[in-house]
Amino acid sequence: MALVFMLALSIDPSTPGKGGFGIYVVLSAYLVGAAVMIMIAWRSWWWEFRLAPWVHAIDTFAFVLAVYFSEAGKADFNSPFMALTAFLLISATLRWGWFAVAWTSVTLVTVNVIIGAGLFAFGLPIDPYRYGRRLMYLGVLSLMMVWLSGEQRGPRSAPMPRTPGTPGERRNAILVDTLTFARVALQARGAAIAVPHGEEPWTELLRDSGYAVIVDRLGPEALDGSFGEPDRAALIDLARGRRITSRASSYPLALSGPINAPLAEHCGINEAMIVTFETAAGPGQLLIWGIPDMCVDDLPLVETIGRHLSTELDREDLAELAQAASAAALRDALARDLHDSVAQFLAGTLFRLEALSRWIREGHDPTAEINDLKTALRREQGELRAMIQRLRRGEEGDRRTDLVEEMETLLGEMSQHWHIAVRLDAQVRPMPVSIGLAHELRQVLREAVANAARHGCCREVVVSVSTGGPGLTLRIADDGEGFPADSPPPRPRSISERVEALGGTLSICHNHPGALLEIALPNRIA
Incomplete structure (x- = not known):
């Protein structure tokens, strides 16, 4: 925008305003500084994040000075005042939200009031009508931007993958699908997930390098250290001791110092994005590296992926427990049915056979008793078949x-x-x-x-x-x-x-x- 501003001034046939040709010097210096900042932001997510507030302040004062010193006479419709003001407010909205928009608006109004009061105090030429109208436009535009930025519902993110299959039997498929989704969504070179394996002491490690997903089991000492706060994504640079961590209701926090990232150290990764997620079996972690143009704008998506993993794995654990409880209840019910029907019937049949043996030894005709036993056996066979049918088609409670x-x-x-x-x-x-x-x-x-x-x-x-x-x-x-x-x-x-x-x-x-x-x-x- 500064380049367009300077080109507009250079082709304007009218003489530059109050600043004369000094305005070109100001804009040229600003362009050089902007080019340097673009190179820094392109190469380092850390400095892009740390210098953003200072760059925004420089933008604010540079554009205010450029607008003031470039105006000529009453050329109101040629002034870039509204365009530059909108640029500053939109930039604050995209970077920090409504709070930064409010501060930028207050700063712009304050600086303009100070300049206007100074011009009036020293008897310099000023158009009160145009000055008041600009302040009014600035106030209305600021209120609109604060309202719009406050209405934001959070950053958009890609829809999470839905793994098909039977609940309770999809754990590995969920891990593989989420790992692949994270790598593809962020266009990363690779990604890894470390999750605890139920009640066992080891940790499952899945790595996706774009060609295949490799699954490994690590002992309890392999990932020595804490995974950190759950549901908080971070950009990390192990070599330089830098990290930017997301926060629940505030702007991300930049920290310097030693970083405890056992998964990144185990995978041999220096610069990456990580997020810790909680599961019923314990904390796990997702690591994504090789992301082109990695910056804080990627933190919300990584957090969403972490929450998706936590929710899906907990659902799988619940489904698995439900299946185990259902199987145990079925075993108990089947054992009771077999005890109360087959076992008791066989015990009664044994008594009747002993009585039949005595009956035969006494010289009586056993035909009637044998027929009764045959009838009882057929009846018990029918009961067993009915029980098998109930097991196959489920309980008919209606x-x-x-x-x-x-x-x-x-x-x-x-x-x-x-x-x-x-x-x-x-x-x-x-x-x-x-x-x-x-x-x-x-x-x-x-x-x-x-x-x-x-x-x-x-x-x-x-x-x-x-x-x-x-x-x-x-x-x-x-x-x-x-x-x-x-x-x-x-x-x-x-x-x-x-x-x-x-x-x-x-x-x-x-x-x-x-x-x-x-x-x-x-x-x-x-």
């Missing part, structure tokens, strides 16, 4: 069934299988419940009746089910041997786990004779 009918069918089978009397007392018929709840209660009944027959040696079991009040209540009473009087009744593990999973309560007490189990389930389950 379907409902009549709990009383399900229990009557099951208790009839249990009575025939264990050769005991089993009776159901239901106050409400029908009693619709979800498929999942019906399955759980069927398994509870299987386990309870089998325990009463095997361990309590009972002759009869009475099952009662009712709804109302707090929810669904299931009572299972037998007339067997019960529990020893001098010790508390033991809690069957399988039944306890099922009731707890349903959010209910289990009470076990003596029945005189026998034992009594009472299960209460809340309304939201029943």
Whole structure:
């Protein structure tokens, strides 16, 4: 802009204003200084950042003097006043935001007022109309720029990559995609990510040099030192001990002195951009080097990449934990189902086979008992197939069934299988419940009746089910041997786990004779 200003003055046929030909000297000196500053800023991001406020101050006073000394007479529309003022305010907006715009505006108004007052005090020629109009324009333009710069929502950044795949199984893919994105977005020669590996003591190191991503594992001593404050990007120069660090609600901070950057030292990089990010497993760091024209304007994008990494890795850890918890719950449910159905059925079948052996030795016809065993085996095979189908297609929680009918069918089978009397007392018929709840209660009944027959040696079991009040209540009473009087009744593990999973309560007490189990389930389950 100074060059254009000087060319405009040189081709203007009118005589230069108050400064005469001295204005050319001022502008020439300014052009030389500007050229030197461009070379410095081009070669060093450090000096470009440190000298920016001083250069802005020089621009302000140089343009004010140039405007004043170049004006001739009343050539108001030939004055570069508005163009140079807009340049200074836009420059402050892009560099520092609304606070710098406000300071630049105050400085321009103050300098113009001082010059105008000085001209008036010494009786020098001044046009009050034009002078007042310029101050008014300057004030309005300053207010507009302060408002516009204050409305900025932050720097724009490229959209972060979205890694496809199943959540919980994408950790390495996320690291590779983000590493490649950072290198390509900043046109860098290379990038590296160091992240902790869960509960293991080592650190995973991924390096992307543009040809391939190399993955390595480092011991706990390889990256000796702190990664620094999370979510804060920085430009670093290890050799010169220089760094510029971003801050949450302020302009970046330039610091000199020794730099603790273990990842950069391990990779043998002297000048780069780094950002530390937090994960559930511990802090990690992203290092990017070989960035052309690297400057503080790149800090927001690097911070965004760091936050993206932190969020995505935490989501993966949560998904992985959820998968592990789901798998553990499935294993526990499968173990309970196998115990309460297959294991108890096989135990009952073993008792019946022993009884059948005695029956045969006594000379009786075993055909009827063998047919009953065959029927029971087919029925248990059907139960196993139904359980396999539920595992394949998932729980059908939206379907409902009549709990009383399900229990009557099951208790009839249990009575025939264990050769005991089993009776159901239901106050409400029908009693619709979800498929999942019906399955759980069927398994509870299987386990309870089998325990009463095997361990309590009972002759009869009475099952009662009712709804109302707090929810669904299931009572299972037998007339067997019960529990020893001098010790508390033991809690069957399988039944306890099922009731707890349903959010209910289990009470076990003596029945005189026998034992009594009472299960209460809340309304939201029943």
